[in-house]
Amino acid sequence: MEIIILSGCIGVLVLALMVTFYQIKQLKRQLVDTNASLSQQLSQFERDVKIIKLELEEIRQSSVGVGKTVKTLGQYFSQLEQKFNEVELFEPESKLYTRAAKLAEKGASVDEIMAECEIPRAEAELVLSLRNKVAR
Template sequence: MDWQLAAPTVLEIVLCVFILILIVAIGVIYSHVCTLRAALNDCENKNAEAILRVEAIANNANNQQTEAQARTLVITRHLKELEEKQTDIENHVRELKLQDPSLRLYQRAAELVKQGASIDEIIEACDIPRAEAEMLVMVHKQHS
């Protein structure tokens, strides 16, 4: 048996060159695929981080909105209480205006007693009898 090697034909050479080109092309494509996978992973990581930041911002906004609603409820309640107090005061003022004028004199006399006015000053300012002025002063001293 003669194992002599025959010279390659042109077709065999072209076929070998074509196979080598295919192998190089596959290597280049594989390298690009690896690069694209790495870029895709990087984008996915950045996207996940961005989603976490957006969720944190949304949670913070929700918390702030909840706090604002709670504060609004408290303020609304306080405003309602103030409006009720204002109505009560207005009603009281109306009642005072409708009171007997002589009662207003005695209220004025009582205020003067609280301020430390003398009996003569009370008599002069309120035009009430001396006995009543003395009684107001005596009652005020008992309560003080």
């Protein structure tokens, strides 16, 4: 009778070992599948990072180019402003028209512009007309 009990215990142990091995085999398969999935995700992530790095480098290079262009334009406009100021200094007539434009901007009438700047009516009307077009 002891042999029967011992055989039954061994049978139960063998069955328990078989179930445990089966569960271990399933867990191993799940780990392999998960590892493969994670490897694919990692590969995709690495590709995405590479693409983003390339795009970031393109943006950086573009911004450097834009910065150089802005600097060049700033220098160009500075030179133009300097030349404009020089022309204003040497042309006394331009001072009159600048003054007339400022008066028109402040809302002066044609008669006021003529009197203040000593320019003909047609020129005062022209200045006023141009100023009104710019204001729109």
